[in-house]
Amino acid sequence: xxxxxxxxxxxxxxxxxxxxxxxxxxxxxxxxxxxxxxxxxxxxxxxxxxxxxxxxxxxxxxxxxxxxxxxxxxxxxxxxxxxxxxxxxxxxxxxxxxxxxxxxxxxxxxxxxxx
Amino acid sequence: xxxxxxxxxxxxxxxxxxxxxxxxxxxxxxxxxxxxxxxxxxxxxxxxxxxxxxxxxxxxxxxxxxxxxxxxxxxxxxxxxxxxxxxxxxxxxxxxxxxxxxxxxxxxxx
Numbered sequence: 001x002x003x004x005x006x007x008x009x010x011x012x013x014x015x016x017x018x019x020x021x022x023x024x025x026x027x028x029x030x031x032x033x034x035x036x037x038x039x040x041x042x043x044x045x046x047x048x049x050x051x052x053x054x055x056x057x058x059x060x061x062x063x064x065x066x067x068x069x070x071x072x073x074x075x076x077x078x079x080x081x082x083x084x085x086x087x088x089x090x091x092x093x094x095x096x097x098x099x100x101x102x103x104x105x106x107x108x109x110x111x112x113x114x115x
Numbered sequence: 116x117x118x119x120x121x122x123x124x125x126x127x128x129x130x131x132x133x134x135x136x137x138x139x140x141x142x143x144x145x146x147x148x149x150x151x152x153x154x155x156x157x158x159x160x161x162x163x164x165x166x167x168x169x170x171x172x173x174x175x176x177x178x179x180x181x182x183x184x185x186x187x188x189x190x191x192x193x194x195x196x197x198x199x200x201x202x203x204x205x206x207x208x209x210x211x212x213x214x215x216x217x218x219x220x221x222x223x224x225x
Contacts, residue, residue, distance in 0.1 A: 032211065043204060044159075044215045093158060095213070102146050102166075102208050108158035 002028045004096050006107035013084055014115055021079045021110045023094030029074035030096035034104060035067075038091040050077055084114040117142045117209045119216035127222040128195055136190040136219045138205035143183050147208040150179050150190050152201045153218070159204070163190070195223045 003026040013019050023033060032051050036044040048064075050056040050071035058064045066088075068080040077096075081088055091111050095104040122137045138148070147166050151159040163172045163179040165188070171180040178191040188205060202220045206213040 034212065036215075043217045044206075046212055046214075049211060091156075103149075103164060104208075104213055106151075106159045106161070111156070 002105040004105045004107040006110050010111040012113045015085050016083055019081045019084055021092055023077045023107050025075045025096045028098050031099040032097050033071055033077040034095045035079050036093045086114045089114045117214045119207055119214050121216040121219050125220040129224050132195050133193050134195055136203050138188040138216055140186045140207045143186055145207040145209050148181055148188050149206050151204045154201050197223050197225045199223050
Protein backbone atom coordinates (compact mmCIF):
# COMPACT_ATOMS: atom_id res chain seq x y z
CA UNK A 1 0.00 0.00 0.00
CA UNK A 2 0.89 3.66 -0.24
CA UNK A 3 3.26 4.98 2.41
CA UNK A 4 3.10 8.32 4.16
CA UNK A 5 5.83 9.46 6.51
CA UNK A 6 5.95 12.22 9.09
CA UNK A 7 8.90 13.98 10.63
CA UNK A 8 9.62 14.37 13.44
CA UNK A 9 7.80 11.58 15.26
CA UNK A 10 7.93 13.60 18.45
CA UNK A 11 9.03 17.08 19.46
CA UNK A 12 9.29 19.00 22.71
CA UNK A 13 9.55 22.76 22.56
CA UNK A 14 9.32 25.81 24.77
CA UNK A 15 6.24 28.00 24.81
CA UNK A 16 6.43 30.74 22.21
CA UNK A 17 8.56 28.87 19.70
CA UNK A 18 7.45 27.60 16.30
CA UNK A 19 7.49 23.97 15.26
CA UNK A 20 7.40 22.55 11.74
CA UNK A 21 6.03 19.09 10.98
CA UNK A 22 6.60 17.45 7.61
CA UNK A 23 4.32 15.00 5.85
CA UNK A 24 5.59 13.12 2.82
CA UNK A 25 3.99 10.66 0.43
CA UNK A 26 6.80 8.26 -0.39
CA UNK A 27 5.53 6.29 -3.36
CA UNK A 28 2.69 8.26 -4.87
CA UNK A 29 1.75 11.80 -5.79
CA UNK A 30 -0.58 13.27 -3.21
CA UNK A 31 -2.87 15.83 -4.78
CA UNK A 32 -4.59 16.38 -1.45
CA UNK A 33 -3.21 16.21 2.07
CA UNK A 34 -5.09 16.43 5.33
CA UNK A 35 -3.99 17.44 8.80
CA UNK A 36 -5.68 16.05 11.90
CA UNK A 37 -5.23 16.69 15.59
CA UNK A 38 -5.92 14.20 18.35
CA UNK A 39 -6.09 15.13 22.01
CA UNK A 40 -5.62 12.40 24.65
CA UNK A 41 -8.41 9.85 24.67
CA UNK A 42 -10.26 11.69 21.92
CA UNK A 43 -10.77 10.94 18.27
CA UNK A 44 -9.14 12.63 15.31
CA UNK A 45 -10.39 16.04 14.34
CA UNK A 46 -9.71 17.43 10.89
CA UNK A 47 -7.83 20.71 11.02
CA UNK A 48 -7.33 21.53 7.36
CA UNK A 49 -7.24 20.20 3.83
CA UNK A 50 -4.59 21.26 1.35
CA UNK A 51 -4.27 20.79 -2.37
CA UNK A 52 -0.91 21.03 -4.06
CA UNK A 53 -0.14 24.58 -5.10
CA UNK A 54 -3.12 26.22 -3.48
CA UNK A 55 -4.06 27.60 -0.10
CA UNK A 56 -5.29 25.25 2.59
CA UNK A 57 -8.92 25.09 3.63
CA UNK A 58 -9.26 25.25 7.40
CA UNK A 59 -12.03 23.76 9.48
CA UNK A 60 -14.13 26.03 11.62
CA UNK A 61 -12.36 27.00 14.81
CA UNK A 62 -8.84 26.32 13.52
CA UNK A 63 -6.68 29.46 13.40
CA UNK A 64 -5.06 29.70 10.00
CA UNK A 65 -2.45 32.18 11.24
CA UNK A 66 -1.41 29.84 14.01
CA UNK A 67 -1.34 26.62 12.01
CA UNK A 68 0.41 27.40 8.74
CA UNK A 69 0.09 24.76 6.07
CA UNK A 70 2.20 24.64 2.93
CA UNK A 71 1.60 22.01 0.27
CA UNK A 72 4.45 22.98 -2.01
CA UNK A 73 4.80 19.78 -3.99
CA UNK A 74 2.90 16.59 -4.77
CA UNK A 75 4.87 14.71 -2.14
CA UNK A 76 5.30 17.19 0.70
CA UNK A 77 3.07 19.17 3.00
CA UNK A 78 4.22 21.01 6.10
CA UNK A 79 2.35 22.15 9.19
CA UNK A 80 3.96 24.92 11.21
CA UNK A 81 2.61 25.60 14.67
CA UNK A 82 3.54 29.22 15.29
CA UNK A 83 4.11 30.60 18.78
CA UNK A 84 3.19 27.28 20.31
CA UNK A 85 1.57 27.16 23.74
CA UNK A 86 0.94 24.25 26.12
CA UNK A 87 -2.64 23.92 24.89
CA UNK A 88 -1.26 23.10 21.43
CA UNK A 89 0.28 19.92 22.83
CA UNK A 90 -1.35 17.13 20.90
CA UNK A 91 -0.85 14.29 18.45
CA UNK A 92 -0.81 15.60 14.87
CA UNK A 93 -1.51 13.15 12.05
CA UNK A 94 -1.42 13.80 8.33
CA UNK A 95 -2.97 11.81 5.54
CA UNK A 96 -2.69 11.95 1.78
CA UNK A 97 -4.79 10.94 -1.16
CA UNK A 98 -4.07 10.70 -4.84
CA UNK A 99 -6.16 12.16 -7.64
CA UNK A 100 -9.15 9.99 -8.59
CA UNK A 101 -8.74 7.82 -5.50
CA UNK A 102 -11.00 8.24 -2.49
CA UNK A 103 -8.79 6.45 0.02
CA UNK A 104 -6.62 8.34 2.47
CA UNK A 105 -3.28 7.00 3.61
CA UNK A 106 -2.19 8.06 7.06
CA UNK A 107 1.18 8.99 8.44
CA UNK A 108 2.41 7.65 11.80
CA UNK A 109 1.77 10.93 13.61
CA UNK A 110 3.85 13.53 15.45
CA UNK A 111 3.53 14.05 19.16
CA UNK A 112 4.03 17.69 20.10
CA UNK A 113 4.66 18.69 23.70
CA UNK A 114 4.90 22.38 24.49
CA UNK A 115 6.43 23.19 27.86
CA UNK B 116 -23.21 17.69 8.86
CA UNK B 117 -21.96 14.14 9.20
CA UNK B 118 -21.70 12.66 12.69
CA UNK B 119 -20.17 9.32 13.49
CA UNK B 120 -20.76 7.41 16.70
CA UNK B 121 -19.34 4.16 17.99
CA UNK B 122 -20.77 1.73 20.49
CA UNK B 123 -19.57 0.57 22.92
CA UNK B 124 -17.06 3.18 24.05
CA UNK B 125 -15.07 0.49 25.83
CA UNK B 126 -15.15 -3.28 25.88
CA UNK B 127 -13.31 -5.86 27.93
CA UNK B 128 -13.53 -9.54 26.97
CA UNK B 129 -11.70 -12.76 27.76
CA UNK B 130 -9.40 -14.20 25.14
CA UNK B 131 -11.11 -16.34 22.49
CA UNK B 132 -14.42 -14.52 22.37
CA UNK B 133 -15.99 -13.32 19.16
CA UNK B 134 -17.00 -9.68 19.35
CA UNK B 135 -18.77 -6.97 17.40
CA UNK B 136 -17.98 -3.28 17.31
CA UNK B 137 -20.60 -0.88 16.00
CA UNK B 138 -20.32 2.32 14.01
CA UNK B 139 -23.21 4.61 13.01
CA UNK B 140 -23.27 7.65 10.76
CA UNK B 141 -26.02 10.20 10.19
CA UNK B 142 -25.68 10.97 6.47
CA UNK B 143 -25.73 8.00 4.10
CA UNK B 144 -24.05 9.98 1.30
CA UNK B 145 -20.66 8.44 1.98
CA UNK B 146 -18.26 7.10 -0.59
CA UNK B 147 -16.46 4.68 1.70
CA UNK B 148 -15.99 3.59 5.29
CA UNK B 149 -12.74 2.54 6.86
CA UNK B 150 -11.88 0.78 10.10
CA UNK B 151 -8.61 1.60 11.82
CA UNK B 152 -6.73 0.33 14.80
CA UNK B 153 -4.75 2.66 17.04
CA UNK B 154 -2.38 1.47 19.73
CA UNK B 155 -1.66 3.85 22.64
CA UNK B 156 0.52 6.76 21.55
CA UNK B 157 0.75 5.45 18.01
CA UNK B 158 -0.65 6.31 14.60
CA UNK B 159 -3.42 4.60 12.69
CA UNK B 160 -3.29 1.15 11.15
CA UNK B 161 -5.83 0.62 8.40
CA UNK B 162 -7.76 -2.62 8.87
CA UNK B 163 -10.50 -2.67 6.27
CA UNK B 164 -11.85 -0.28 3.65
CA UNK B 165 -15.38 -0.73 2.32
CA UNK B 166 -16.43 1.23 -0.73
CA UNK B 167 -20.01 2.54 -0.76
CA UNK B 168 -21.00 -0.04 -3.38
CA UNK B 169 -19.78 -2.94 -1.24
CA UNK B 170 -21.50 -4.64 1.66
CA UNK B 171 -18.57 -6.27 3.42
CA UNK B 172 -14.85 -6.85 3.49
CA UNK B 173 -12.85 -9.58 5.18
CA UNK B 174 -9.25 -9.83 6.28
CA UNK B 175 -8.16 -12.78 8.37
CA UNK B 176 -10.17 -12.78 11.61
CA UNK B 177 -11.77 -9.44 10.78
CA UNK B 178 -15.00 -8.88 8.91
CA UNK B 179 -16.59 -5.50 8.34
CA UNK B 180 -20.07 -4.94 6.99
CA UNK B 181 -21.70 -1.81 5.66
CA UNK B 182 -25.39 -0.95 5.46
CA UNK B 183 -25.36 2.48 3.91
CA UNK B 184 -29.11 2.98 3.92
CA UNK B 185 -29.37 2.48 7.65
CA UNK B 186 -26.11 4.31 8.38
CA UNK B 187 -24.39 1.40 10.08
CA UNK B 188 -21.22 -0.61 9.95
CA UNK B 189 -20.03 -3.43 12.15
CA UNK B 190 -16.57 -4.82 12.71
CA UNK B 191 -16.56 -8.47 13.70
CA UNK B 192 -13.46 -9.89 15.35
CA UNK B 193 -13.31 -13.65 15.60
CA UNK B 194 -11.41 -15.55 18.28
CA UNK B 195 -10.06 -12.43 19.96
CA UNK B 196 -6.46 -12.37 21.22
CA UNK B 197 -4.66 -10.14 23.75
CA UNK B 198 -2.79 -8.60 20.82
CA UNK B 199 -6.10 -7.25 19.53
CA UNK B 200 -6.22 -4.85 22.48
CA UNK B 201 -6.30 -1.33 21.04
CA UNK B 202 -8.69 1.46 20.15
CA UNK B 203 -10.74 0.83 17.03
CA UNK B 204 -11.85 3.81 14.99
CA UNK B 205 -14.28 3.95 12.14
CA UNK B 206 -14.22 6.79 9.65
CA UNK B 207 -16.51 7.65 6.76
CA UNK B 208 -15.39 9.21 3.52
CA UNK B 209 -17.71 12.18 3.11
CA UNK B 210 -17.20 15.01 0.68
CA UNK B 211 -13.46 15.44 0.48
CA UNK B 212 -12.89 14.45 4.07
CA UNK B 213 -12.91 11.64 6.52
CA UNK B 214 -15.09 11.99 9.59
CA UNK B 215 -13.95 9.87 12.48
CA UNK B 216 -15.93 8.26 15.24
CA UNK B 217 -14.80 8.52 18.87
CA UNK B 218 -13.49 4.97 18.92
CA UNK B 219 -14.04 1.79 20.91
CA UNK B 220 -11.33 0.89 23.40
CA UNK B 221 -10.93 -2.89 23.41
CA UNK B 222 -9.15 -4.94 26.05
CA UNK B 223 -8.75 -8.67 25.50
CA UNK B 224 -7.76 -10.40 28.70
CA UNK B 225 -5.49 -13.46 28.63
